[in-house]
Amino acid sequence: MPYLRLILLTSLAMIAFAGNSLLCRVALLQTDIDAASFTTIRLVSGAVTLWLIVRMREGERTGGGNWLSALALFVYAAGFSFAYISLTAATGALLLFGAVQATMxxxxxxxxxxxxxxxxVGFLLALAGLVGLLLPGLSAPPLAGSLLMLGAGVAWGVYSLRGKGGGDPTxxxxxxxLRAAPIAAGLSLLMLxxxxxxxxxFWYGVASGALASGIGYxxxxxxxxxxxxxxxxxxxxxxPVIAALGGIVFLGESLSLRLVLASVAILGGIALVILARSREQGT
Incomplete structure (x- = not known):
């Protein structure tokens, strides 16, 4: 793949992933949509988009998902949506990413x-960053939202681990x-x-599912x-950095000193783990 195309595709993917946090936060903050409905719309529109992408592609068609992975995907998406009722885009993205990496x-x-x-050292530094972010204080994020996002991160970590070697990832x-969408619809019925x-x-949910999730993946x-x-x-x-910048620019969010220090600890700790692993494996 040409280097410039690789940079462009990678940049677009990271912007899309960060965009999920921004789209969910702005939808729950500035519109009347409820979290369960946002989750359902996101998963349904993501399912339709990915199904169309798969149908248009040629080549091997191995794998097709399973219900356990779909359940993990649903738990992630639902926890993500309900957490963003109270969390800022930056805090939510950092907690999610930290929990995913800690789980894996x-x-x-x-x-x-x-x-x-x-x-x-890197792992303990990242955990210390998470703990420091959640310690009680004036700038601490809401506990309920934080726990929901941590649960979403654990679910996404499980989903990622289950997906290794499962066939064509798309x-x-x-x-x-496709399997998670009806589970989300069931949640919407329970919270009717x-x-x-x-x-x-509605359109924020579609954008999150079709663009940031489906096309992003x-x-x-x-x-x-x-x-x-x-x-x-x-x-x-x-x-998380892109999500934080987007929250500042588009949502008027501010960064507390606690969040900045926690970000340095969490992201720096994870970077140490990744770089040390690559040195050992030569990857």
Whole structure:
């Protein structure tokens, strides 16, 4: 793949991933849509978009998702939406990313992988950043929203781990979105008493599902084979930063000193783990 095209695709994918935080936050903050409806619209529009992408592609069609992965995807999407009722875009993206990476690193450790001294320092630094962000104080994020986003991050970490080696990733993701959509619809039915959807909120949900999720994942999976494992992991560190900048520019959010220090600790710690692993594996 030409280098400039790779840079463009990778940049678009990271902007799309960060865009999910911004779209969800602005929808729940500035429109009348409820979190359950936003989740359903996001997953349905993502499923339709990914299904169309898979149908238009040629080549091998191995894999197609499964119900356990779809359930993890639903838990992520629902927790993500309900968390953003109270969290800023920057805080939500940082908590999500930190929880995802902590889940995946912890799983590897549980399966017998041993962390080097540098990796251990990085992991503990990232955990300290998460704890520091959540400690009680005037600038602490709301606890309920924080716990929901941490749960969403754990679910996405589980989803990512289950997806390894599952076949063509775009097709697998499409299958999981198609399975998760009716689960989300069931949640909307259970919360029918709180149903509220306006046109602006509806289109934010469609944009989150079709553009930031569906097309975003398709672009990322197109670029991923051309990236080294270390590069792919490190590039994703930019997502919380992009979300934070977007929150400042488009939503008028501000960055507290606590959030800045926590971001440095969490992202820096994860970077240490990634770089130390790449040094050991030569990737």
């Amino acid at each position: 690193i912890s799983c590897g450790f549980w399966k017998g992988e041993r962390l080097s001294a540098l990796q251990l 097709r697998v993701t499409a299958g999981n979105f 008493s709180r149903y509220s959807v306006d046109m602006a909120g 398709a672009i990322w999976y197109t670029a991923l084979p051309a990236l080294r494992a270390t590069s792919a992991a490190t590039i994703q560190l930019s997502v």
